[in-house]
Amino acid sequence: MSLPSLTFLVFAALTLLVFWLTPDRWRWVVLLIASLLFYGAGDWWYLPFVAVTVLTTWLMARWMGQRAARDEADLNARRADMSREERKAFKAAGKRVRRRMLILGLVINFGLLAVLKYTGFAVQTVNGITSLFHAAPLTVPSLILPLGISFYTFRSTAYLIDVYRGKATPQGNLARYALFITYFPAVVQGPISRYNDLAPALFGPHRLNWGDMSAGSVRVLWGYFKKVVVADTAMIAVRAIVANAGQLRGIYTVILILVYSAVIYGDFTGGMDISIGLSRMMGIRLTENFCYPFSSVSTQEYWNRWHITMGAWFTDYVFYPLSVSGPMQKLSKWGRAHLGRAVGMRLPVYLATLLTWFLTGLWHGAAWNFIVWGLLNGVIILISNECKPLYSRFHTRFPRLASRRWYTDLCAVRTFLLMGLVRSLDCYRDVPVTFRAWVSMLWDFGSWADLTNGAVIRNLGLSPAVWVMLGLSVLMIFAVCRADKAAQTAGRAPLAERLSEHPVRWAMVCGGLVLVVLLFGSYGIGFDASDFIYGQV
Amino acid sequence: MKKKCIRALCILLTLCILIGALWAAGRVLWPKYLTASPEGSLTAEYYADVAEVSHDVLFVGDCEVYESFIPAVLWEQYGISSYVRGSAQQLVWQSYYLLEDALRYETPQVVVFNVLALKYGEPQSEAYNRMTLDGMAWSQTKVNAIRASVTEEESFLSYLLPVLRFHSRWDELTAEDWRYAFGAKPTISDSGYLMQTGIQPADSEGDDALHETLTDPSLPASALSWLDRMADLCEEKGIALVLVKSPTNSWRYWWYDEWDQQIRDYAAERGLAYYNLIPDGEAMGLDWSQDTYDGGIHLNVTGAEKLSVWFGRILSQELHVPDRRAEEPYAQVWDGRVSDFYDRWASLAGSGKS
Structure with a gap:
C-alpha cells in the first residue's frame, strides 16, 4: 500500500476514525492492528521477517533488562560482603553476559538485513571479479526484501543498544513493542525514532x-x-x-x-x-527528520539537517563507538608515535568517518553508486574539516562577511550544488x-x-x-x-x-x-x- | 462552542466548494470527443435521440456497427426507425449494458448485435472503456457496466470523479474544452452512425500482414456467457435478437471459419437469426476500391449506404420491422434527420474532410 495511493488515504482515514472512537487505553491496539494490516498489505510474507526482528530484539532486551535488575538486586543484597574489586568483577561479569545478548541480537538482525538486502549485490560483485578470469558466474539469488527492513532494523537495534546502555527501559509487553517497530506511518521511510521518544507518544494518553x-x-x-x-x-x-x-x-x-x-x-x-x-x-x-536542508551553508550542516534521525543513528551507534573503540585508540597511539601528533589524532576520526559514510552509503542501497556516494560525502566532510583553519583565517580577515545575507545565501547555493552533484550518483545508479x-x-x-x-x-x-x-x-x-x-x-x-x-x-x-x-x-x-x-x- | 461551530462551518463550506470546484474542473477537463476521437461522443448522443422518437431496431456492437449501418438510409428506404448504439471496441458486456440502459427508455422490436466483439473475453483498453462508458447516463446499469469493464489500472472512482482521470489534460486544454464544458455539444453522429467519407482502397483481398494468427479457435466462454445474458434479456422483453457480422474486404479479415461456425451453432441452439454479411459483399455491390476509408477494415459512407439498403431489406422482409413513414410523429422527426444526414455528407465531401 503506497502512501500516495487512494487505498492508503482511505486506510488512513478509517484508522483515524477508529482510533478516536476507541477508548484511550485501547488506542495503541488499534494502531498495532492498522500497522500489521498496512505491513501485510504489501506482502503477507513480510510479516514473518518483521516478526523475527520484533521477537529477537524484544527477548534480548527483556533478558538484558532482567539480568541487569537481578545483578543490581544481588549486588545490593551482598554489597556489605563484597570488596570493591569483587563488586567491580561482579558488575563486569554481568555486563559481559548482557553484551553477549546484545551481540546475539545484533548479529541476528543485521545478519537478516545483510542476507536479504546484500546477498544479490555481493554475488554480483563476486561475478564481476570472477568474470575477469572468465569464470562461470554464480546465480544471483532473488530474495524477498521486506518493506522498510532498513528502517525497522535500525529502530530495533537502536532500542537494543539503548537498553544495553541503560538508556531505555525494556518494554515488557511484546505487542506494545511490536507497535513501536511496525508503527505504520514510519515503518517504510522513517523517521528512525528512538524508543524513548516514540514510546511515550504511542502509549501515552491521546486527546x-x-x-x-x-x-x-x-x-x-x-x-x-x-x-x-x-x-x-x-x-x-x-x-x-x-x-x-x-x-x-x-x-x-x-x-x-x-x-x-x-x-x-x-x-x-x-x-x-x-x-x-x-x-x-x-x-x-x-521526530522531525528534515530541517531546511537546502539552507545549509556547509556539508556538515547539510547532514545535520537532512535525514536527521538516520544521521543521528550512525553518529550514536557507529561513529562514536568506533572512534573510541580499543583498536582505534591503538591506531591513534601508533599514529602519534610514528606519524606525528596531528596525524595520530586524526587517524581514528578519519577512519571512523569514512567507515561510517561507507555504511551510510551501503544502507541507502545495495549498489556501488551508493557506496561511492557515501564515501564521497565522507571525503567532502573531511576536506571541509581540514579547510576549517583556512575559513577561519578568511573570516578573520573579512569579519563582517559571515553576517551578510548574500554571503550565507552564496554558501547555501554552493552546498546545494555540491550535494546535488554527489546526489546524482543516486540518480544515475x-x-x-x-x-x-x-x-x-x-x-x-x-x-x-x-x-x-x-x-x-x-x-x-x-x-x-x-x-x-x-x-x-x-x-x-x-x-x-x-x-x-x-x-x-x-x-x-x-x-x-x-x-x-x-x-x-x-x-x-x-x-x-x-x-x-x-x-x-x-x-x-x-x-x-x-x-x-x-x-x- | 462558538469556535467549534465556526470550525464545523468552515469544514462544511470548504467541502462544498471543493466538490463544486472538482465537478467544474472535471467538466472542463473531460475530453469533448469532437475534433479528436469523435467515437467517444456516440454513447451520450442516444439520450437526446430517444427523447424525440422511439426505435424499432437497435444496433449494438463495436466500430463495425457505427461505421456500417445508417439509420437515415433505413428510414428513407424502408421506413425503419432505428438507432446505432455502437462505440469503439465495444465489448460484449458493454453491449449488454448499453442495451439494458436503452430498455429503460424504450423497447425495440429487433436488437442487432455485431459478433466481432465476441473475440474478447476480458477488459481490453482503458481508452475504449472511457469512450463507451463515460457517455452513459448514471444508473445501476452504468455502475454494473463500469464494474464489468475496468482494467487493472482503472478505478471505479475515476468514473465517478472524472477529474481524477483527466486532470493531466490541464496543459492541453483547447477552446473546445471551455466552450462545451457546461453547454450542449453539437451532435457528431446521425442516430449513432459516424460518417466517414474518405476513400482508402483495400490493396488486396485479406492483407496477410493485417491478418491475426488464430491461436485459439474457440471464442472466449465469458464472452459467450454475456451473449447468453443478452439473449435472455431480449427473450424476457419479447425482442428479437439478431446476430450479424459486418462485411470486411475479406472473409478471413479478423474473422475466422471456426468462430463463424461457433456463432452458427450458438444461433441455432438459441433459435436466433445470424447473418454473416461478409460473403454478401459482392451481392450488395460493395466495391473495396471505393467503399472503404481504411483499406477494407471499415466501410465509408458509400459502402455503409449499400450495406444499409441490403440489411434494411432483411429487417423489413424477413424480420418484419414495420414501415412507419406514414406515421406522423416518426415522419416529422426522421425526415429532418435524413435531411441532416445528407447535409453532413455534402458538407464533409465538400470540405474534403473524412
Whole structure:
C-alpha cells in the first residue's frame, strides 16, 4: 500500500476514525492492528521477517533488562560482603553476559538485513571479479526484501543498544513493542525514532484537539503536494535524462542536478510530512527528520539537517563507538608515535568517518553508486574539516562577511550544488555513467542556447506549461520554508501550526491544496508515479 | 462552542466548494470527443435521440456497427426507425449494458448485435472503456457496466470523479474544452452512425500482414456467457435478437471459419437469426476500391449506404420491422434527420474532410 495511493488515504482515514472512537487505553491496539494490516498489505510474507526482528530484539532486551535488575538486586543484597574489586568483577561479569545478548541480537538482525538486502549485490560483485578470469558466474539469488527492513532494523537495534546502555527501559509487553517497530506511518521511510521518544507518544494518553488535527492535516496535504505535484512530475524529466545518459551533453547533467534536487526534496520531505502530519492527527508527535536542508551553508550542516534521525543513528551507534573503540585508540597511539601528533589524532576520526559514510552509503542501497556516494560525502566532510583553519583565517580577515545575507545565501547555493552533484550518483545508479556525466559538464557542455530556445525543455517529456507549474510550485515550497525558518529563528510557530488559530484560512489552505494536488499532481493512468524513494531503502 | 461551530462551518463550506470546484474542473477537463476521437461522443448522443422518437431496431456492437449501418438510409428506404448504439471496441458486456440502459427508455422490436466483439473475453483498453462508458447516463446499469469493464489500472472512482482521470489534460486544454464544458455539444453522429467519407482502397483481398494468427479457435466462454445474458434479456422483453457480422474486404479479415461456425451453432441452439454479411459483399455491390476509408477494415459512407439498403431489406422482409413513414410523429422527426444526414455528407465531401 503506497502512501500516495487512494487505498492508503482511505486506510488512513478509517484508522483515524477508529482510533478516536476507541477508548484511550485501547488506542495503541488499534494502531498495532492498522500497522500489521498496512505491513501485510504489501506482502503477507513480510510479516514473518518483521516478526523475527520484533521477537529477537524484544527477548534480548527483556533478558538484558532482567539480568541487569537481578545483578543490581544481588549486588545490593551482598554489597556489605563484597570488596570493591569483587563488586567491580561482579558488575563486569554481568555486563559481559548482557553484551553477549546484545551481540546475539545484533548479529541476528543485521545478519537478516545483510542476507536479504546484500546477498544479490555481493554475488554480483563476486561475478564481476570472477568474470575477469572468465569464470562461470554464480546465480544471483532473488530474495524477498521486506518493506522498510532498513528502517525497522535500525529502530530495533537502536532500542537494543539503548537498553544495553541503560538508556531505555525494556518494554515488557511484546505487542506494545511490536507497535513501536511496525508503527505504520514510519515503518517504510522513517523517521528512525528512538524508543524513548516514540514510546511515550504511542502509549501515552491521546486527546483529540483542534490544534493537532488542523496542523496535522495541513502537513499531510503539504506532503502530498510536495510528493505528487513536485517530486513525481519532476521525476518524469529526470527519467528522460537518465534513460539517455550516454547521449546527452553536459547541460543536461546540470538540469538533472537541479531537477533531481526538487525530486528528492519533494519525495523525502513530502513523505515525512505525510508521516508526521498523520501521526499528529492522532496526537502522536514524531521526530522531525528534515530541517531546511537546502539552507545549509556547509556539508556538515547539510547532514545535520537532512535525514536527521538516520544521521543521528550512525553518529550514536557507529561513529562514536568506533572512534573510541580499543583498536582505534591503538591506531591513534601508533599514529602519534610514528606519524606525528596531528596525524595520530586524526587517524581514528578519519577512519571512523569514512567507515561510517561507507555504511551510510551501503544502507541507502545495495549498489556501488551508493557506496561511492557515501564515501564521497565522507571525503567532502573531511576536506571541509581540514579547510576549517583556512575559513577561519578568511573570516578573520573579512569579519563582517559571515553576517551578510548574500554571503550565507552564496554558501547555501554552493552546498546545494555540491550535494546535488554527489546526489546524482543516486540518480544515475551507475558509477561510470555518473562520472562521464560529470565530465561532460566540463568538456561537452552544449549550448545555453539549447535552453533558451526550448530544445532542452522539449526533450524532457514535460510541456512548457508543466515546467511553469513546476517552477511555481518549487517557488512556493521555497517561500514557505523561508517563512518557517524565519519563524523558527524568531521563536514563532511554523505556518501550519499558526493556521489552526484561523479556521477560515486553514479551510482555504486545505481546500486549495487538495485542488492543486488533484489537478496538477502526477498520478493515475499515464503516470508511472514512483513510490517514495526512501521506501525503496 | 462558538469556535467549534465556526470550525464545523468552515469544514462544511470548504467541502462544498471543493466538490463544486472538482465537478467544474472535471467538466472542463473531460475530453469533448469532437475534433479528436469523435467515437467517444456516440454513447451520450442516444439520450437526446430517444427523447424525440422511439426505435424499432437497435444496433449494438463495436466500430463495425457505427461505421456500417445508417439509420437515415433505413428510414428513407424502408421506413425503419432505428438507432446505432455502437462505440469503439465495444465489448460484449458493454453491449449488454448499453442495451439494458436503452430498455429503460424504450423497447425495440429487433436488437442487432455485431459478433466481432465476441473475440474478447476480458477488459481490453482503458481508452475504449472511457469512450463507451463515460457517455452513459448514471444508473445501476452504468455502475454494473463500469464494474464489468475496468482494467487493472482503472478505478471505479475515476468514473465517478472524472477529474481524477483527466486532470493531466490541464496543459492541453483547447477552446473546445471551455466552450462545451457546461453547454450542449453539437451532435457528431446521425442516430449513432459516424460518417466517414474518405476513400482508402483495400490493396488486396485479406492483407496477410493485417491478418491475426488464430491461436485459439474457440471464442472466449465469458464472452459467450454475456451473449447468453443478452439473449435472455431480449427473450424476457419479447425482442428479437439478431446476430450479424459486418462485411470486411475479406472473409478471413479478423474473422475466422471456426468462430463463424461457433456463432452458427450458438444461433441455432438459441433459435436466433445470424447473418454473416461478409460473403454478401459482392451481392450488395460493395466495391473495396471505393467503399472503404481504411483499406477494407471499415466501410465509408458509400459502402455503409449499400450495406444499409441490403440489411434494411432483411429487417423489413424477413424480420418484419414495420414501415412507419406514414406515421406522423416518426415522419416529422426522421425526415429532418435524413435531411441532416445528407447535409453532413455534402458538407464533409465538400470540405474534403473524412
